[in-house]
Amino acid sequence: MRKKKIPPTFNLSFLDIMFCGFGAVILLVLLINANTISSRKQVHTDLRADVVRLELEVKTGRDYLVQIRNSLEVREQDISTANGKSSEVLAQISRIKEELADLKLQTLARKEHVNSLKSDLKTLEKENKRLGSELQVQQDKGAKVRRFEGEGNRQYLTGLKLGGKRVLLLIDSSASMLDRTIVNVIRRKNMDESTMRKSPKWRKAVQTAEWLIANLPPDSRIQVFDFNTKAASLSGNNQESWVQVTDSSAVNDIVNNLHTRVPGGGTSLHNAFSLARNLIPRPDNILLITDGLPTQGAGVSRKKTVSGKQRLNYFEKAVDILPHRIPVNTILFPMEGDPMAAVMFWKLAVDSGGSFLTPTRDWP
Numbered sequence: 001m002r003k004k005k006i007p008p009t010f011n012l013s014f015l016d017i018m019f020c021g022f023g024a025v026i027l028l029v030l031l032i033n034a035n036t037i038s039s040r041k042q043v044h045t046d047l048r049a050d051v052v053r054l055e056l057e058v059k060t061g062r063d064y065l066v067q068i069r070n071s072l073e074v075r076e077q078d079i080s081t082a083n084g085k086s087s088e089v090l091a092q093i094s095r096i097k098e099e100l101a102d103l104k105l106q107t108l109a110r111k112e113h114v115n116s117l118k119s120d121l122k123t124l125e126k127e128n129k130r131l132g133s134e135l136q137v138q139q140d141k142g143a144k145v146r147r148f149e150g151e152g153n154r155q156y157l158t159g160l161k162l163g164g165k166r167v168l169l170l171i172d173s174s175a176s177m178l179d180r181t182i183v184n185v186i187r188r189k190n191m192d193e194s195t196m197r198k199s200p201k202w203r204k205a206v207q208t209a210e211w212l213i214a215n216l217p218p219d220s221r222i223q224v225f226d227f228n229t230k231a232a233s234l235s236g237n238n239q240e241s242w243v244q245v246t247d248s249s250a251v252n253d254i255v256n257n258l259h260t261r262v263p264g265g266g267t268s269l270h271n272a273f274s275l276a277r278n279l280i281p282r283p284d285n286i287l288l289i290t291d292g293l294p295t296q297g298a299g300v301s302r303k304k305t306v307s308g309k310q311r312l313n314y315f316e317k318a319v320d321i322l323p324h325r326i327p328v329n330t331i332l333f334p335m336e337g338d339p340m341a342a343v344m345f346w347k348l349a350v351d352s353g354g355s356f357l358t359p360t361r362d363w364p
Contacts, residue, residue: 109194116198131214160329160355162212164285166221166242168276171209171258172290173226174267177202181336193262201333202263205289208331208359210255212287216245223279224254227272228265229300234258242281269294269318277321286354288330290345292338294318308340315344327354334358 178188178199188199196202209224216222221242224234234257235243235250243250267290276283293311297318306314322328330345342358349356 166283167285168283169224169287171226174228177263231271266295268296270298286328291333292335292341328352329354
C-alpha cells in the first residue's frame with residue numbers, strides 16, 4: 001500500500017508569483033512615472049520662464065524697432081531737407097560764380113576805361129599846355145603863327161572853313177568807321193563795345209571832332225549830330241537849340257556823349273543833311289566827318305549789298321535836299337573799295353563853297 005504524500009505547509013502557486021511580479025512592475029512604473037511627471041513639470045516650468053523672457057525680449061525688440069523706424073523717417077526727412085538745401089546752395093554758388101565772372105569782366109572794362117581816361121587826360125593836359133602857350137604867344141604877338149586870317153576865315157594848315165555863327169558838325173558813326181579795310185570792319189563788328197570804341201579809325205574821328213570844336217571862333221554856336229542809318233543829337237537837353245562854344249558845360253556834355261557812341265549800322269547821308277534843312281535857324285557852315293559814300297537813302301534798305309552806282313544815287317539825292325549857300329567842309333577818312341568818294345565830296349565842296357580834306361594818319 002502506497003504512502004500518502006503530505007502537502008507542504010508553505011506552497012506558492014505560479015499565479016501568485018506572477019501577481020507579485022506584476023505588482024513589482026507596477027510599483028516600479030509608478031515610481032518612474034512620478035519622477036517623470038515631476039521632471040516634466042520642472043522642464044515645463046523652465047520653458048515657460050524662457051517663453052516669458054523671449055516674449056518680453058520680442059516686445060522690447062518691437063518697441064525698439066518702432067523707435068528705429070520713427071528715427072529713420074526723421075532721418076529721411078532730414079536727408080530730403082538737406083538735399084533741397086544742398087541744391088539751393090549749389091544754385092547759389094553757381095549764381096555767385098556767374099556774378100563774380102561778370103564783376104571781373106566789369107572790373108577789366110572799368111580798368112580799360114580808366115586807362116583810356118588817363119590817356120585822354122594826358123592828351124588833354126598836353127593840349128591844354130599847347131593852347132596855353134599858343135594863347136600866350138597870341139597875347140604877346142597878336143596872332144597865331146600858323147593861322148591865316150583872310151578869305152573865308154580858313155586855317156592855313158588845313159584849309160577848313162571854321163568860321164560861322166551857327167556851325168553844324170556831322171559825324172559818321174556807321175560800322176565802316178571801325179577800320180579802313182572791309183575785312184577788319186567785319187572782324188571788329190564782332191568785338192565788345194569797349195573794344196569797338198577804341199578802334200584807331202573811330203578814335204581818330206572823335207579826336208578830329210574835338211579838334212574842330214576847340215578851334216571854332218568864340219562867338220560861334222554849334223550843333224553836333226552823329227549819324228548812321230539815323231541821325232541823333234549829342235547835345236543832350238539842348239538838342240533843339242544852338243550851343244555857345246564858350247559854354248564849357250554844354251560842350252563837355254557833347255564831347256562826353258560822343259565818347260559813348262559805338263559805330264554800327266549803315267550810312268544814311270540823306271538823314272544827316274535833312275537836319276541842316278530842318279534846323280531853325282539854319283546853319284551857315286557844315287563840318288562833315290565821314291569815310292565814304294552813303295549805303296542807304298532816307299529809309300532803311302533791306303539789301304545786304306549795295307552797288308557803286310546805287311551809292312552815287314544815294315549821295316546825289318542827299319545833296320539835293322541841302323539848303324543853298326551853306327558851305328560843306330568834308331573831312332574824309334578813306335575806305336577801301338570806294339574810289340568815287342573823294343571825287344564826289346570834292347565836287348560837293350566846290351559846288352557849296354566849302355572845302356575838302358583827307359587827313360594824314362597823325363592828324364589832328
